[in-house]
Each structure stands twice: as structure tokens, then as C-alpha cells.
Amino acid sequence: MVLPLELLQQFKTTDFPDQQEYEAWKTRNLNVLEAGLLLHPLLPLEKSDTASQRLRHIIRGASAKPIETGRNSESMQVLRSAVMSIACSSPDGSSDFCHWADGFPLNLHLYQMLLEACFDDSEDGSIIDEIDEVLELIKKTWVILGINQILHNLCFAWVLFHCFVSTGEADIDLLFAADNQMVEVAKDAKATKDPDYSKILSSTLSSILGWTEKRLLAYHDTFSASNVEFFQGIVSLGVSAAKTLVEDISNEYRCKRREESDVARSRVDTYIRSSLRTAFAQRMEQADSRRSSKNHNTPTPVLSILARDIGELARKEKELFSPILKKWHPLAAGVAVATLHSCYGSELRQFISSATEVTPDTVEVLKAADKLEKDLVHIAVEDSVDSEDGGKSLIREMPPYEADVAIANLVKAWIKTREERLKEWVDRNLQQEVSSCTACKCSSLYADINLLPTAFCLGTRGSFVPPFPALTRCDIGSKLWKKKEKLQNLPKRGSQVGSTNGDISFGLPQLCVRMNSLHYIWTELENLEKKIKTCLRNLESVQADIANGSQISFEMTIAACHEGILQLCETTAYKVIFHDTSHVLWDALYVGDTASSRIDPFTKEADHILETMSNIVHSRVRNRVVTAVMKASFDGFLIVLLAGGPSRAFSRQDSEIIEGDFRSLKDMYLADGDGLPQELVEKAASQVKNVLPLFHTDTESLIERFKRLIVDTHGAASKSRYPLPPTSGNWNPTEANTVLRVLCHRHDEAATRFLKKAYNLPKKL
Numbered sequence: 091m092v093l094p095l096e097l098l099q100q101f102k103t104t105d106f107p108d109q110q111e112y113e114a115w116k117t118r119n120l121n122v123l124e125a126g127l128l129l130h131p132l133l134p135l136e137k138s139d140t141a142s143q144r145l146r147h148i149i150r151g152a153s154a155k156p157i158e159t160g161r162n163s164e165s166m167q168v169l170r171s172a173v174m175s176i177a178c179s180s181p182d183g184s185s186d187f188c189h190w191a192d193g194f195p196l197n198l199h200l201y202q203m204l205l206e207a208c209f210d211d212s213e214d215g216s217i218i219d220e221i222d223e224v225l226e227l228i229k230k231t232w233v234i235l236g237i238n239q240i241l242h243n244l245c246f247a248w249v250l251f252h253c254f255v256s257t258g259e260a261d262i263d264l265l266f267a268a269d270n271q272m273v274e275v276a277k278d279a280k281a282t283k284d285p286d287y288s289k290i291l292s293s294t295l296s297s298i299l300g301w302t303e304k305r306l307l308a309y310h311d312t313f314s315a316s317n318v319e320f321f322q323g324i325v326s327l328g329v330s331a332a333k334t335l336v337e338d339i340s341n342e343y344r345c346k347r348r349e350e351s352d353v354a355r356s357r358v359d360t361y362i363r364s365s366l367r368t369a370f371a372q373r374m375e376q377a378d379s380r381r382s383s384k385n386h387n388t389p390t391p392v393l394s395i396l397a398r399d400i401g402e403l404a405r406k407e408k409e410l411f412s413p414i415l416k417k418w419h420p421l422a423a424g425v426a427v428a429t430l431h432s433c434y435g436s437e438l439r440q441f442i443s444s445a446t447e448v449t450p451d452t453v454e455v456l457k458a459a460d461k462l463e464k465d466l467v468h469i470a471v472e473d474s475v476d477s478e479d480g481g482k483s484l485i486r487e488m489p490p491y492e493a494d495v496a497i498a499n500l501v502k503a504w505i506k507t508r509e510e511r512l513k514e515w516v517d518r519n520l521q522q523e524v525s526s527c528t529a530c531k532c533s534s535l536y537a538d539i540n541l542l543p544t545a546f547c548l549g550t551r552g553s554f555v556p557p558f559p560a561l562t563r564c565d566i567g568s569k570l571w572k573k574k575e576k577l578q579n580l581p582k583r584g585s586q587v588g589s590t591n592g593d594i595s596f597g598l599p600q601l602c603v604r605m606n607s608l609h610y611i612w613t614e615l616e617n618l619e620k621k622i623k624t625c626l627r628n629l630e631s632v633q634a635d636i637a638n639g640s641q642i643s644f645e646m647t648i649a650a651c652h653e654g655i656l657q658l659c660e661t662t663a664y665k666v667i668f669h670d671t672s673h674v675l676w677d678a679l680y681v682g683d684t685a686s687s688r689i690d691p692f693t694k695e696a697d698h699i700l701e702t703m704s705n706i707v708h709s710r711v712r713n714r715v716v717t718a719v720m721k722a723s724f725d726g727f728l729i730v731l732l733a734g735g736p737s738r739a740f741s742r743q744d745s746e747i748i749e750g751d752f753r754s755l756k757d758m759y760l761a762d763g764d765g766l767p768q769e770l771v772e773k774a775a776s777q778v779k780n781v782l783p784l785f786h787t788d789t790e791s792l793i794e795r796f797k798r799l800i801v802d803t804h805g806a807a808s809k810s811r812y813p814l815p816p817t818s819g820n821w822n823p824t825e826a827n828t829v830l831r832v833l834c835h836r837h838d839e840a841a842t843r844f845l846k847k848a849y850n851l852p853k854k855l
Contacts, residue, residue, distance in 0.1 A: 092177050094119040094126075095170060098159045113156060118203070120149050120157075125199040127176045141175035148172060197235040198245060198290070204228045205249040216261060240278040240287065247271035248294050251327070255301065265323040272330040279334050295331040302328030306361040310369040310403075315410060322414045325361070329354045329418055358419040363429045366407070370433040373399040391451045393434075393441055397458035400430050401465050408469055421484060423473040427466040428487040434462060435491060442496050447504040448621055456493035463491050508618070515607075550657075551722070554664040556676060558733040558817060561830070563845040564837050565736075565853040598670070598699065601662045602706035605655055605715060609708050612651035615644040655711060662703075663718035667726045671695050675723075679730050681737045684744045689727075689751035693758050696723065700758075716766060720759045721774050727755060728778055728821050731785070732831040736854055739837040745786035752778055781821050784832045789840040792833055799826040812848050 098119050106112040128135070128146060135142045148157070148169055158165045205228065210218050218224065232238065237245075250268035254261060279291055302324050305312045313321040333353045377395040407426045415422035438459050445452050467488060474481025667675065674691040681687050700719065704712055730738065731748065740748070756775055759766050784792065800812050803826060815826035822828055833841045834851065845851045 092123070092126075092173055094122045095173050098157075098169075099166065102159075116156065116159065117152070120152055121203070122200070123173060124149050126196050127173060129195075129199065135176070139176075141172050144168075145172040145176065194236060194286075197237070198241070201228075201231065201235050201237055201241075202245055202249055204231065205246055206253070208249075209253050217263070217267070240282055241290070243271065243274045243278055244287075244291060244294055247275050248298070251298055259320070262320060262323060265320065265327070269323055269327045269330065272327060272334070276330060276334045280337070292335065295335050299328060299331040299335065302331065303361075307364040308368040309361065309365045309411065311372075313411075318410055318414070321411065325358070325414065325418070328361075329357055332357045354418040358415050358422065359425055362415065362419070362422060362425045366403075366426050366429040367433060369403055370400065370430060373403060374437070391455050393437060393455040394451075394458040396437070397434065397455075397462040400434055401462050404430055404466055404469060408473075412473070421474055421477060421481075424470040424481060424484040427469045427473075428484050431463065431466045431488045434459070435489070438491055442500075445500055446507070448497060448500045448624075450624055452500060453497065453624060456491075456497055459491050460493040463488075463493075504621075508614075551660050551664040553661075554668040555725075555729070556668060556672075558729075559735040561834050561849070561851050562736040563834055563842045563851045563853055564739045565842075598662070598666070598702060599706055601658065601665075602703055602715075605658050605662075605711050606706070606708050608651045608654045608658070609711050612648055612655070613710075615648055615651070619644050655714065659711075659715045659718040660722075662715060663720075663722035666696070666699055666719055667722040670699065675726055675730065676734075679727075680734065680740070680748075684738075684740060684747055688747065689754055693754055697758055713766060716759065717770065717774070720766065720771065723755060724774055724778050727752065728781060731781070731835070732821055732828060733817075734835070738835055740785055740835050741837045742786060742788065744837075745782070748785055749782055752782065777821060780823050781828060784823055784829065789833070789836055789838045789844075792829055792836070793840070793844050796826060796829045796833065799824065799829060814849060 098116060101112075101115070103109060103112045106115065123145070128142060128149075148165075157169065160166060207228070208218060208221050208224055210216050229242070232242070247268055250264055250271055254264035254268060257264070259265075275291070275295075305324055306328055309321060336353045374392075374396055377392050377399055380395060404427050408423045412423035412426065419425065438455075441455060467485070470484050470488065471481055474484055671692060674695055678687055679689060679692060696719070700716060703715055703719075707715055731740075752775070756771055759771050760768060765771075787795075797812070800815065803815070804813055815830060817827050818825065833845060
């Protein structure tokens, strides 16, 4: 007979005061079945056993839908089938007897259920007022269940603990009651050598210890000022469980731990170190996250943020947790700060090993580390004043960070690296650079870095701009548009390109490298100046004027580098426009028929050159050199229009083509928003935009404007004979020479007659 099963079939709702009482009774009987058949069966159950799986499913389902317990009900038949299948099994396979539970474990389980009657379910598991009377009644079952005082103490300790956990860990009285009961359990463990009791004790205390250590090995995650009183109770409970396990479970276990003189101190030491390591790792992640989320140009280094956070963590540990833990570990605060010191030291060593030079971030981190170390050592010394060795063991765990030594070593390494790099750079450039500077100038690189720009001289913009041909007038009756005529009128290339002071064959990549070289020197000197000033400010003994940087400056050298870059950009730009692309600009643009010799070949080739330059020059020099090329190309465009010689002639209708080509030229530098800023391009294009309307103006208006400008410049006496205005190269619609050149290139009879009459200009060179 399986008694709980028979009781479920025999008793009905009418046998109980109300339905609720009846359902509670059914639940208790199902729990007994579960304990006897599933939790503590006579024979171990296989995982694949279908009867046990079916019974487990039925019992779990009963909590949602009550089982109909009538003798002939289908649910009761299913329950009986599952129960009897398990209960009637035997080792030899026969089913003649029904021994369904392993007696003693089931008895303990039943006794635990009886002890749970000491708690009021309606009041969150609080202990009932009649607990003494109830316990006296429960003790009368000892003879039946085989319980004695030591088993009662252990079971009651477990029930108190279990009730505290199952009710949300909110009733601190239950926690303290469980801890007090653990004192009785510890006494019993010392007094008995019963191996069966030791097994039960080991299983029970291991469960309690496992639960407590999940909270204590990272107690900063679980406890704060609002619930620190629970912290004390859980530490006491965990330490008691650990001590009892180590000292009293078995002789074998006790031998292994014989050398451990103070279990409580050892466990608390483990809790402190584990919790502080976990808290440190969390603060590390938070510091990294805070630094990444700040949109500052110079965000605070992670280790500086971390040093402040660890200082706050150490103060929290000292004020909140250490006073409690000191009951079991006299150096609780010292162990905590020693752990934090070690964790931060590990990160700091990695930082120092990866640092190759002194930067503001490096100095800030090392200062923060030095302050943190002083705070941690101070706490450790205070905590260990009364210890036997005066805290020497803790101090040995805290090897100094030596931030000042780290800074000094970084400065020495930085100076040595820069010295070697500069020497190597100068040697390489002296061997490879090709320039027309004299030998004495080049050799002076070692003596005075301010002369570096002279080692990069290649001439000036005037070295590449072709000389302007003499003024001519258009021959209206000639076959101007024929290719043969065009070729005859073209001046020779050699006569268009002026001689240079440098090597004209020096390639574009080499020029870009020279710009990068000067920019590198410039930035390195700026960085060196800043670092020297920063380091000097950190030295307390340095004089005030030196510390403020008044005597540290590379102003002349930096200015020379800046001027050298500007000169190189301008010279490179005019070389590109008037030499490298002269065959598609000076030699070809608008030669002969304007409509058939437009700007496209030039923009195609220039765009390729700009891409090459952008890939070579430093990003901080790129816009500067592209701007120089843009200005040179705009200058070249105007020179073609105003000083392009007799091979170029424009009608008023051609002005639309010219304006369209100039828009294409500007668009090349704008690059659909990826190029130069539009404001910069428009500003550079203003001179061309001011001159272009002249090409659309009718000839008579141009002549009248020219006469008016001559009179304004030379007075009324000039009306009888117009003096030839000089060429300034500063093209402007209010400048007489500019207007005259537009007339010279005007394919118009009126313009030709005026130029013949006023200056007797020839039609050909």
C-alpha cells in the first residue's frame, strides 16, 4: 500500500471544513508522493524512466488544475498507474512487494515539512507566536521518524535558512535565527562521529555555503548602505557553515585541512579579494564607457578616471564593509586596498610598457596613480597599526608604482628616440634630396634647423609663368580656324616656359614628399615645445619663468617651416599648371575654334594630378596645396584669355562657352562637396568672375570703357593720343590693360579698326 495514494482516494471534500483546506491537504499528500517516489526512492530512477516522468508531470500539473480524486476518475487512474509502477519495482525485477521510499531520507523530508508549520504563510514566513507549543508537538514524532536532537537542530537550521530565502530574503529575524541555530549545529558536529549524520550535515551545509558564497564572492554587487545589516548576517552564516564543514565533517577532510588554523579568516580573505577584483573589473568597464561617451577633443585617460573610481571604492569598503568583516579578519580594510593596489598596478604596468613617450595623458595617468597609491597605503597603514607585524605583510603586497621613475625613463627614451630619428632623417634627406642650393647651405642643416626650407628651393611662381606675347589684333579675313594656320601661329613650347632656378625635371611625388618633410618638422617641433613646457610645469623646483614656457620656443624655426610649405605649395602649383599641363592649357585651350578646343582635356589631366597629390601629401597640407593649384589654374585661365597670343580669338557668343568652362573648372575643385569648401573656391574665383563679363560686352562699349579708363588715368590730354597702358598682371575690369587685351582677342571688325588706329598693332607676331 502507498498510503498517500490511498488517502487521496478515501477522503472527500465533505471531510474538511472548506474547499481551501481540502486542496491544501491534497497538495501535501502529492508532495509526500513526490518525496517518496521521485526525490528519495528505494531504487535509483533512470532518466529514461517513463513512469517517473509521467508522475512528475501529473504533480506539476496539479498546481494549475486540481486532480479529481474520485476512485473511478480518469485522472486518479492515471496517477495510480504511475505511482504503482514505481512503488512496486524491485532489484530482482519482481513486483510482489511495495516498498516505495528510502525510509530515512523520506523521514527527514517529512520532518522538514512538519517544521515548516512553525511559520505563518499569511505573514511572509514569519515565525508563529505558538512556536514553542508546536515544536513540543512535533518532537513527539521523533520516535516514529527516527529523529533525535542533533538531527532536529540541523533540520531546523535548514528550515529557517530555506524560509528566509524563499520569502525574498526580506526578514532579517529569520536570517539571525538561522545563524544562531548554526551555533548548535556546530556543537553537535563536534560531539558526534556518526557517518550518516556527517553525510546529511555535509549536504545541508554545502547548500547553505554555496548560496552565501554566491553573494559574498561579489558582495559589492549585492549589498549597499541600505541593506548592510543583512551583509553581517550572511557573512556570519557562511563562515559558520565553512568552519563546521572544514573542522567536523570527516577525519579525512579534517586531515587535509589540518594546517588551516583560522578558517573564518581564510574565507573572509577570499570574499574580500574576490569581491574587490570583481568590483575593479566593473569600474574598469565603466571608466572606459564614460570616456568613450564624452565628446571632448581631449577626453580624460581611462586610467585617470579609474584611479578616481578606485579611490572612491576603497573609501566605501573602509567605511561600510571593513568594520563588519573585521570581526573575522583583523586586516579586512588592508586586504581590500592591497587587492585594489595590485589590480590597478597590473593595468598601470601595461600602460607604462606600451607608452613610448611622455604625453599629457601619460603625465595625468601617472599623477593619478601616485595619488591613488598614497590613499591606499594610508588606509593599509591605519588598518594594520595594531597587527603583530605592524602591517609589513600587507605593504609587501603593495610594491610601489614609482610614477616619477616611470616619467623619467619615458623622457630619456623619448629624447633618445627623437635624437636618433632626426639624425637618420637628416642623413637620408641629405643623400636623396635634389636641389640647386649650394653645398654650404645643405651642410648647414646640421648646424641650424632654421635653414631647412632653403634646402627645398625650386624657384618661384614667376619661374614657370610663360612670358606674355606682344599685343596683336585679330585678322578677320584670315583662315583663323584651320589647323595648319593654328600650328603656324603657336609659339614654340620652349619660349613659353621660363627658366627655373631649380631642376624642372623634379617630379610631383618628390615635391609632395618635401612638403610632408617640412610639415613633419613643424609638428614635431610644436609637440616638443608643448611637452617640454608641460614637463617643466610638473617640476616643483624649476624657475617660474621657465616653467611658464617663456624661455622655451621654436618660433623662428616653425615660422620658417610654415613659409617653406607655402612656397613649395605655390611653386608646385605653378609647375603643374604652366609646365606639366601646358600641352592642354597654354598650348591648346581655345586655340583656333573656341568650341572645339575647350577645357575638358585640361580638367581631366588636372584631376588625375590632384588625386596623385592628395594620396601623397599629409592630410593637414592637402587643402593648402590643392588651393594653390586652384589659384594657379584660375590665373592660367585668365592668362589664356588675356595674353594667349594671336592664335586665340573670341566672339561675344564665345562668352557662354568660356563661362561654362570656368564653371567646370570650379566644379573640379568642389568635387560634389568632397573637395574644397565652396566659400574658398568662390573667393579664389572672384577675379575671373569679375573679368568674364567683359567677353560678353559689345565692342563699342568696351572701346568707350577703355577710353574712359585712359582719361581717368592720364588726364584729358590723352584723348588725342591714347598711351599704351602697362601690363601689371593684376587683371581687373577697371584696369585699362585688361580691357585692351579683351579688345585684342575680340574677333570683331570694330575692335580691329580701333586697335589699328590707336596703336597700329600687327595681326601676327
